[in-house]
Amino acid sequence: MAYDVVVLGSGTGGYVAAIRAAQLGLKVAIVEKESLGGVCLNWGCIPTKALLKSAQVYQDILHSKDFGINASGTPDFPAVIKRSRGVSDKMSRGVQFLMKKNKIDVVMGVGKLKAKGQLEVTTTDGKTQIVEGKHIIVATGARSRELPSLKQDGKKVIGYREAMTLPEQPKSIIVVGSGAIGVEFAYFYYSLGTKVTVVEFLPRIVPVEDEEISKELEKIYKKYGIEVLTSSEVTGVDTSGNGVKAKVKTPNGEVTLEADIVLSAVGIAANIENIGLETLGVKTDKGKISVDKFYQTNVQGIYAIGDCVPGQALAHVSSKEGIICVENIAYNEKKYAHQPEALDYNNVPGCTYCTPEIASVGLTEKQARDAGYEIKVGKFPLSASGKATGAGHNEGFVKVVFDAKYGEWLGTHMIGYNVTETLMETVLGRKLETTYHEVLNSIHPHPTISESIKDAIEVAYGEAIHL
Known part of the structure; x- marks a missing residue:
C-alpha cells in the first residue's frame, strides 16, 4: 500500500489535509484509530455546540414571559446528551462521505512511524500492516491535560x-x-x-x-x-x-x-507519545513537534499539523495548517502552481460559545500598549444595539483597538449575543490592511450585531452617533 501522502489522524487538520491533497492529484490514505473527524467532530467543537443550544433553548423557555409567551418545560438530560451525540454522528458520517468522494483510502487502526516513508498500523484485532507514504503528515491532535493534584478517574x-x-x-x-x-x-x-x-x-x-x-x-x-x-x-x-x-x-x-x-x-496535552517520533529522530520541544512554516519537521518527508505543533489549538487553525502543508508538498511535486502563503498566527480568530458569546482577534488593549503603539480604543455597549435589545440579549459590548498613527486595525474583542458570527469582518479587514476610514465608509446593515463594530469604531474616533 504505497501513497503520495499518508495522514495520521482524521481530525479537522488531518481530514482537511487529506482532501486538499486528493484535490491536487496526490494519492492519499488516512489512518484513524477511533472515529473520522477526530476530537472536534466527535468530542469537541460540534457536540458541545449542540449541548449549548439545548441549554439556550431551555433558558428561552424559562424567560418566555419576557417575550410575551407563556411556555414551560423541563430538561430531559439523557435526551439532551442523545441529541448531541446524534449531531456528532451525523457530522462524522459526513467525513466518511467526503473520504469516498475524494477517493481517499481510510485505514482504521493505531498508526506508528516505523521507518522513513512507512507507517505501521495495528488494527483492533491486533493485526499489523505497513502503509507507505512518500510524505507522512502527523495530525494526532491532543487530549485533556491532567494535573498531579487532579487525576481524572472518568467518574467523579x-x-x-x-x-x-x-x-x-x-x-x-x-x-x-x-x-x-x-x-x-x-x-x-x-x-x-x-x-x-x-x-x-x-x-x-x-x-x-x-x-x-x-x-x-x-x-x-x-x-x-x-x-x-x-x-x-x-x-x-x-x-x-x-x-x-x-x-x-x-x-x-x-x-x-x-x-x-x-x-x-x-488545557490540553499533545498526543505525541508512542507514535514513533523517537524512532525517526523527529524533534520536539515543550511537548510539541517542531516544524517550519510549511509544517516540515527536521526529518525529510515527515510533517506535523494541528494541536501537536506550536500555535493556537483551534480547529480552524489545524485545517488551514493542513491545507498549507499539502499545497507546499504539491508545489514541490510540481502539482501546484505556486508556493502557499504561510499562516499569520497574529490574525487568528478565537470564539467561545458560552452565553454571552466571546469573539476576539488581534491585539488586546494591553498588548497593544505593551507593544509601544499609541492607540485609539472604542467601546460600544450592546444595550444600545437595536438587534440585541430586540433579541432580549443586550448584555456585553464590542471593543476595537486601532493604531492612532496610521489607523491600522490592531484588534477587536466582543462579548455578547451572536458575536462569533460578526468577527470575520475584523479578520478580513486586518488581512487586507484596512484602516478605520474604509470601515466607516462601508455601509453596515441595520439592525444587526455587526453594525456595532462600526459603532465602536465611531466611538474610537469621536464620531459616535448612537451613544
Missing part, C-alpha cells in the same frame, strides 16, 4: 469527553479552569439547573481575552449564580465519599468545596 473527576456523556445530570459541579472549555461547560450545566463553581488559577477568567472581556463575563456569571474563584488552585481531591471534596487554595486561605463531580478543564 472527569475531562471534557465524560462531561458531554454523563448518564445523569449532576446537582453540583466544580469546573477547574476557565478557558473556552471550562466556561462553556459551566454555562451548559448552570443553564440546566446544576450548581456550578468555577476555579481559575490565574487572576481572571478567560485569561487569554482582553481584561474588560474577563471582567464582563465574571460579572454576568456571578449574576447567573455561578460562583467564580480566581487566583485559586485545587491542591487535592477526596473522592472516597458519595461526591467529591476539593481542597482549594484561595487568596483568603484554603477552603473545601463539595460537589457531585469535578470537571478538569485545565
Whole structure:
C-alpha cells in the first residue's frame, strides 16, 4: 500500500489535509484509530455546540414571559446528551462521505512511524500492516491535560469527553479552569439547573481575552449564580465519599468545596507519545513537534499539523495548517502552481460559545500598549444595539483597538449575543490592511450585531452617533 501522502489522524487538520491533497492529484490514505473527524467532530467543537443550544433553548423557555409567551418545560438530560451525540454522528458520517468522494483510502487502526516513508498500523484485532507514504503528515491532535493534584478517574473527576456523556445530570459541579472549555461547560450545566463553581488559577477568567472581556463575563456569571474563584488552585481531591471534596487554595486561605463531580478543564496535552517520533529522530520541544512554516519537521518527508505543533489549538487553525502543508508538498511535486502563503498566527480568530458569546482577534488593549503603539480604543455597549435589545440579549459590548498613527486595525474583542458570527469582518479587514476610514465608509446593515463594530469604531474616533 504505497501513497503520495499518508495522514495520521482524521481530525479537522488531518481530514482537511487529506482532501486538499486528493484535490491536487496526490494519492492519499488516512489512518484513524477511533472515529473520522477526530476530537472536534466527535468530542469537541460540534457536540458541545449542540449541548449549548439545548441549554439556550431551555433558558428561552424559562424567560418566555419576557417575550410575551407563556411556555414551560423541563430538561430531559439523557435526551439532551442523545441529541448531541446524534449531531456528532451525523457530522462524522459526513467525513466518511467526503473520504469516498475524494477517493481517499481510510485505514482504521493505531498508526506508528516505523521507518522513513512507512507507517505501521495495528488494527483492533491486533493485526499489523505497513502503509507507505512518500510524505507522512502527523495530525494526532491532543487530549485533556491532567494535573498531579487532579487525576481524572472518568467518574467523579472527569475531562471534557465524560462531561458531554454523563448518564445523569449532576446537582453540583466544580469546573477547574476557565478557558473556552471550562466556561462553556459551566454555562451548559448552570443553564440546566446544576450548581456550578468555577476555579481559575490565574487572576481572571478567560485569561487569554482582553481584561474588560474577563471582567464582563465574571460579572454576568456571578449574576447567573455561578460562583467564580480566581487566583485559586485545587491542591487535592477526596473522592472516597458519595461526591467529591476539593481542597482549594484561595487568596483568603484554603477552603473545601463539595460537589457531585469535578470537571478538569485545565488545557490540553499533545498526543505525541508512542507514535514513533523517537524512532525517526523527529524533534520536539515543550511537548510539541517542531516544524517550519510549511509544517516540515527536521526529518525529510515527515510533517506535523494541528494541536501537536506550536500555535493556537483551534480547529480552524489545524485545517488551514493542513491545507498549507499539502499545497507546499504539491508545489514541490510540481502539482501546484505556486508556493502557499504561510499562516499569520497574529490574525487568528478565537470564539467561545458560552452565553454571552466571546469573539476576539488581534491585539488586546494591553498588548497593544505593551507593544509601544499609541492607540485609539472604542467601546460600544450592546444595550444600545437595536438587534440585541430586540433579541432580549443586550448584555456585553464590542471593543476595537486601532493604531492612532496610521489607523491600522490592531484588534477587536466582543462579548455578547451572536458575536462569533460578526468577527470575520475584523479578520478580513486586518488581512487586507484596512484602516478605520474604509470601515466607516462601508455601509453596515441595520439592525444587526455587526453594525456595532462600526459603532465602536465611531466611538474610537469621536464620531459616535448612537451613544
